[in-house]
Amino acid sequence: MLIRIFLLMFALVSLDVTAAPRKQWEQLTHCRYVAMKYNDGDSFRVNCGGREFVLRLYYIDAPEANLTNGARVGEQRAYFGVTIEDILATGEMATKRVREILQEPFVVSTRWAGGAGRSAEPRYYGLVDVGGRRLIEVLVAEGLARTKGVVANLPTGEKSKIYLERLRGLERQAKDKRRGAWAHSKE
Secondary structure (H helix, E strand, C coil), rough: CCHHHHHHHHHHHHHHHHHCHHHCEEEEEEEEECCCCCCCCCCCEEECEEEEEEECCCECCCCCCCCCCCHHHHHHHHHHHCHHHHHHHHHHHHHHHHHHHHCCEEEEEEEECCCCCCCCCCEEEEEEEEECHHHHHHHCCCCCCCCCCCCCCCCCCCCHHHHHHHHHHHHHHHHEEEHHHHHHCCC
16 A cells, blocks of 8 residues: 555656646747858758857758768658659758748747757757748748658647648648659659
């Protein structure tokens, strides 16, 4: 009997510890793209009001532009049904497209959740809106990224499951229209 009481108390205490409040969204305005060697289509350095950090986009995975992560390149190649060369070329296109789109100031929404990576420098997940468009929607619609990765309910309150379905619809359209990586797909 004493053991059951102890286990019940331990379980309740454990629940308390793991039930941390969700981080609130923070909106950063007048952000600028910071050109760096390691920037790519889904992870890049930004400066928002003097605060500089690496941003990792929620919801998407853009093709790699080099063979540093061979396993990821192989996974992306299989997903899109293309060659390694096609993935690397699409990765370069995604990197270039992000750099083009983010030439004007943009808004970052983040909860400062850590986005692990191979670099020793921390990355933070977030969303980017620029010129009335959400960057991840543009990349998916142009076939320069796939729907994969960490998701979160949007700052507007929209549920991640609903938004993810919308992104998957954009991805299906890109595939049907053979845009970006899908242009060479054998799928």
